[in-house]
Amino acid sequence: MQKKLLALAVAGALVPAAAMAQSSVEIYGRANLAFDVWKATGATDPAGNLESRTRVVDGSSRVGLRINESLGGGLRAFVVIETGVNIDNGSNTGQGGQANGSSGLWASRDSYLGLGGGWGDVRLGRQSIWWSNGVIAQTGANYLYTAADSVITGHMLAAPVTRQSNVVSYNSPTVGGFSASISYSPDDQERGTLQDPAEKGSIFGVTGRYTSGALRAQVDWARRANAGSIDSRDVDGIKVGVGWAYAPGAQISGIFGQIKHDNFGAGLGTAASLASEVGIVTALGGVAGDTFNPEVTFWLLNWEHMVGQWQLLAQFYSAGDVETNLGDIDDSGVTAITLGAKYFLSKRTGVYVSLHQIRNDDFAWADHTGGGVTSGPLGLANAGADPRILGVGIMHNF
Numbered sequence: 218m219q220k221k222l223l224a225l226a227v228a229g230a231l232v233p234a235a236a237m238a239q240s241s242v243e244i245y246g247r248a249n250l251a252f253d254v255w256k257a258t259g260a261t262d263p264a265g266n267l268e269s270r271t272r273v274v275d276g277s278s279r280v281g282l283r284i285n286e287s288l289g290g291g292l293r294a295f296v297v298i299e300t301g302v303n304i305d306n307g308s309n310t311g312q313g314g315q316a317n318g319s320s321g322l323w324a325s326r327d328s329y330l331g332l333g334g335g336w337g338d339v340r341l342g343r344q345s346i347w348w349s350n351g352v353i354a355q356t357g358a359n360y361l362y363t364a365a366d367s368v369i370t371g372h373m374l375a376a377p378v379t380r381q382s383n384v385v386s387y388n389s390p391t392v393g394g395f396s397a398s399i400s401y402s403p404d405d406q407e408r409g410t411l412q413d414p415a416e417k418g419s420i421f422g423v424t425g426r427y428t429s430g431a432l433r434a435q436v437d438w439a440r441r442a443n444a445g446s447i448d449s450r451d452v453d454g455i456k457v458g459v460g461w462a463y464a465p466g467a468q469i470s471g472i473f474g475q476i477k478h479d480n481f482g483a484g485l486g487t488a489a490s491l492a493s494e495v496g497i498v499t500a501l502g503g504v505a506g507d508t509f510n511p512e513v514t515f516w517l518l519n520w521e522h523m524v525g526q527w528q529l530l531a532q533f534y535s536a537g538d539v540e541t542n543l544g545d546i547d548d549s550g551v552t553a554i555t556l557g558a559k560y561f562l563s564k565r566t567g568v569y570v571s572l573h574q575i576r577n578d579d580f581a582w583a584d585h586t587g588g589g590v591t592s593g594p595l596g597l598a599n600a601g602a603d604p605r606i607l608g609v610g611i612m613h614n615f
Contacts, residue, residue, distance in 0.1 A: 243283040246615055249276035250304055251362050251569075253608025255312070255592045261579045261601035270592055272312055275305040276362025276610060277319060277588040279326055292334045297342075299326040303589075311589020319380065319588055327380065337389040344384040346400045346422035347439035348376055353458035353470045354519040356530045356555060361571045362610055363585045365532035365553040366472070366517050368575060369456075371586040371594075372536060372551060374476050374513050377439040377454040378402075378420050394429040398422075404441065418443040433460040433470070451479045466523030477512035510542045530557040530571075536583070548579040559612075566613045573606040 256269040281299035288294055301320030303309065309321020319325055329342030348370055349358070357364030370376045386400040404418035422439035434457075441452040453476070460470030515536035522529045534553040539546040557571035575583055582595040584604055595602060 240284065240286040244280070245283065246278070246280040247612065248278050248304060248615075249362055249610065249612040250274065250278070251276055251608040251610030253606050253610075255604070255606050257584075257593060257595060257599060257602040257604040259577075259601060259603045260599050262598070265599040265602055267593060267595075267599065267602065272592065273305050274312055274362065274590055274608065274610075275303045275320075275588075276590065276612070278302050278304050279320075281326070290334075292332065294330075294332055295338075296330050298324050298328045300328075301325045301588075311591065313589075313592045313594060315589065315594060317589035329384075329386075333388075335390060337387060340384075340386045340388065342384065343380065343382045344386055344400060345380045346378045346384065346402075346420065347424070347437045347454055347456070348379040350456075350458060350472065351426060351435050352428070352433050352468075353435050353460045353472060354517065354532065356519060356521065356532050356557065357587070360521075360528060360530055360559050360567075360612075361555070361557050361569055362608075362612075363573055363587060363590045363606065364530075364555040364557075365534040365573065365575075366519070367585045367587040368534050368536070368551060368553045368583045369474070369515060369517070371584045371591075372476070372513060372515070373549065373582060374478060374511055374539060375452065376476055377441040377452040378422060381420060384420075391428075394427050396426045398424045400424075400439075404443075431462045433462060433468075434458065453477045453479070460519070464523070466521065466528060468519070468521045470519045472517040472519070473514075474516070475512060475514045477510070479510050511539050511546070512541070513537065513539050526561045528559045528561070528567075530559065531555065538578075546580060549581045550578045551581050551583040552576045553583070565615060566611070568609070568611050570609045571606075573604075575604045577601055577603055 284296040311317040329340040331340035400422040402420040456474035458472040532555040559569035
């Protein structure tokens with residue numbers, strides 16, 4: 218009798234273990250820290266200069282969980298929970314003391330729950346839309362801690378969306394080298410912060426990708442309707458990138474894009490703003506109540522090249538003057554450059570040195586805003602200042 222009870226107890230213990238055998242849990246992450254010197258001088262108004270400061274910087278360190286379960290019939294369930302951690306200061310603030318939404322809280326980075334199969338997958342949760350360049354440009358995302366392409370979202374004209382909460386997406390399988398993602402988020406609807414509650418906010422995004430041999434391409438489009446609580450503006454963005462992986466670990470690529478704001482300042486007259494509450498409608502010859510529609514066109518060149526255990530990295534970014542329906546905003550152009558070299562001590566650990574320089578025209582205040590690495594962030598008061606970062610760092614992936 219005791220043997221039968223023991224056998225039943227053992228069987229009972231093994232049943233849930235067998236059920237769980239189909240699930241896998243992976244812990245992964247990255248530790249990325251740099252020692253650097255940051256400054257932003259040359260402002261149109263000298264009072265807007267930010268003098269040199271020496272820093273220890275966290276470069277988007279993170280810890281994540283990947284969970285997968287086979288449900289049979291080719292169906293699977295999966296969960297990703299990725300959290301940014303600031304190893305430099307143990308908080309959720311960036312270098313300038315600004316709130317850094319990419320760190321400090323559970324699921325602060327891309328995190329979602331989904332179901333997938335041969336037809337692709339559906340994901341619910343916090344996801345990146347539009348701003349990630351995938352394999353087209355990985356300099357800042359995977360090899361250093363920032364790069365010139367971060368200025369795409371650090372321009373005076375805000376990008377339509379970056380990492381977004383409350384997203385549902387469909388992600389297709391790869392067929393003939395092609396894959397696509399379609400994303401939707403209700404944006405600010407649940408918070409009720411829209412200026413006109415009858416006009417619901419929303420975000421739509423579409424990304425198409427193609428890889429065949431050495432050729433890589435990616436197209437991103439997104440639209441944010443009724444962006445924010447200040448006005449009823451709509452923000453559109455499009456990027457087209459093409460890359461040529463001419464050798465293992467080596468690539469040359471380019472990205473061309475445009476960001477456009479419609480109905481900016483509608484009904485607000487001189488309170489219309491360009492990210493820093495600067496009244497500009499009347500300065501361009503408009504009158505109170507005029508709709509203000511600014512847009513900017515940009516392009517990026519990216520180069521990655523392996524020489525032994527060294528990876529050489531370079532990016533050049535350029536954006537022209539902001540154009541509006543009321544006329545161009547003179548001296549609002551931006552250029553940026555990144556030069557870097559990374560030495561791989563192993564497949565998981567590398568040391569790097571990098572230079573990042575942004576050149577702002579007299580009425581521009583672009584900045585490296587991703588991951589909280591700026592000691593600004595810059596605003597209208599710093600127009601014309603040129604952020605520069607010179608640093609050395611260590612990155613370990615696990």
